[in-house]
Amino acid sequence: MNIISISKREDLPQKKEWLIRALAVALSIVCAGLVIRILGYNPLQVIPSMVSGAVGTEIRLQQTILKAIPLVVTSLGILVAFKMKFWNIGGEGQIIMGALGASYVALNIEGLPKFATLILMMIAAMILGGFWAFIPAFFKAKMGVNETIFTLMLNYIAIKFVTYLQYGPWKSPDSQGFPKVATFSNNAILPKLFGIHIGWIIALVLVVLVHLFINHTKKGYEITVVGESQETARYAGMNISQIIIVATLISGGLCGLTGMIQASAVEKTLSATLSGGYGFTAIITAWFARLNAIAVLFVCIAFAILLQGGAYIQISMQIPASVADMIQGIILFFVLGSEFFLQYRVNINRKRLNAKEVA
């Protein structure tokens, strides 16, 4: 018998679970504070400044929500794939391809009413985003090709392709030689509600829809079963290839929709940098939400606060963006580590400890 032994927790009360998480976040903030100190800044100024930069005024809060929207939609997409243990790390590429589809509609189809244009852009975005996820899903389902690397490589190809369009055939003649795609007409731009583009409504609706899909539909249930065990799914007579393909189409389609939202409402054009790392950040947020659609909403808002706070201290305190990245990394490391204490109980054998002390 060792002094310290570890055993799996059978069930942990919800309250205690969130207490441990909160403790991890608190600890990580202390640690991040130490790092900020080492880097030569005052953490007692930096951390409050980050918070106030994210939620301090109405405009800053709007900025935070603007960052939360793409994160929520992409995380939902990632969630559907991850539920099935399909490691889709190609969110970036799917966002870009979605933006490409939306932009094609926005730049080429004229004369439709605004509503129809926007719907058509969304459909085009979801088809192209879905297609970009379908390619690796097809090879995974038919030949067992590793999807992690496949989806990742497709990111680079999508980015290079859009860069090519941006510098070549799609370059706007009005841009005075600057490599830029033409700006969308007003018809192709998402309207605003309460000062923020209606992407926030889309995101909220999708949270509910994905939650219902995963927990209350047959397909959603099948996706979860395939993720838990392909053997079980096969015994139950499920068509695994079909489930993999449907789930990744949804996953890529949602990421593509993010591309449409960003192109239409934020950039108002197509650019190779519009995915802004959301495809990667969404993996982390989806994971921390424990692949639960409702939790995704809250985790993404927390993350958006971190992102916006990081952007704010660049301007207010001239702290480089890289510091915010490091703080983000440190907080993530702590939260990742804390998951262990949620799942396992560390027992200290006091008898043995005392015996040792006596001896």
Next chain:
Amino acid sequence: MDGFLAAAIVASMPMMFATIGEIITEKSGLLNLGVEGLMLMGGIMGFVLGYETGNPWMAILGAILAGGVGSLVYAILTISLRANQVVTGLTLTIFGAGFASFVGKTYVGLVVPPALKEFFARIHLPILGDIPFLGPIFFRQDPFIYFGYLVVLVSSIYLYRTRFGLNLKAVGESAASADASGINVTLYKYLHTCIGGALCGLGGAYMSLVMMSSWQENIVAGRGWIAVALVIFASWNPVKAMIGSFLFGGLSILGFRLQSMGINISQYWVDMLPYAATILIIILSSRKNKKENQPPADLSNPYFREER
């Protein structure tokens, strides 16, 4: 032609170090997706120490420590705390990129000091360097590359011909059986994750110290991810890792060569080649079902003795 191939060797080195590093890590059953971040950390620490001390050995030590410490964080989280390997690896990449960008902020555009340039200058190896065709390609290179050859050799012998290598294989194939036969599974996993990380760090340092001889923002530019893919291409074999890196090194400088030869092809299409080739490779390598080409059976399964 041999000029192009010699340049391809240079371009292949960062990926080769990182691929072999990741092979060693994966052999112990851990999938570390933080390679890109580790290369950036090694690249910047190697450059900073080299720049500040003017001592090439300090530069190399800095790169090894940066990669080693970075992967130690990964090891603690995934081995001892059983965190998800994919998410931890991605987080390591985010952290590493932030770290390199912050530390490197004041070094952007600076060039390595002359003492290092001299140390890493090309050496025409006697006899070997005079072999027709092969000599100019392989043996008129810089000492860092010769060290790379040595890493291929030593890691091949270590993995296939020593007791430690066989034990490592056992850990990666089935941690439970290895544990039952008395191998210290945790120690093996920690040690090889850190060695792997140190090699990734060296790959990054090759970029900043020798290949570019200067520090640039995001210097690694996706090579870490290609290395993760090359591990599959190489089917966990260091010699094949060298061949794969060589092919990719060639592809990555092809566009530049073609343009200088007057062949007009869009840079963006050429830039896609390494990534498209990676996809082709993983599709093709999924078709060969030979036993030695398979990943370690216990790859990315956390091992927990109490749950056996």
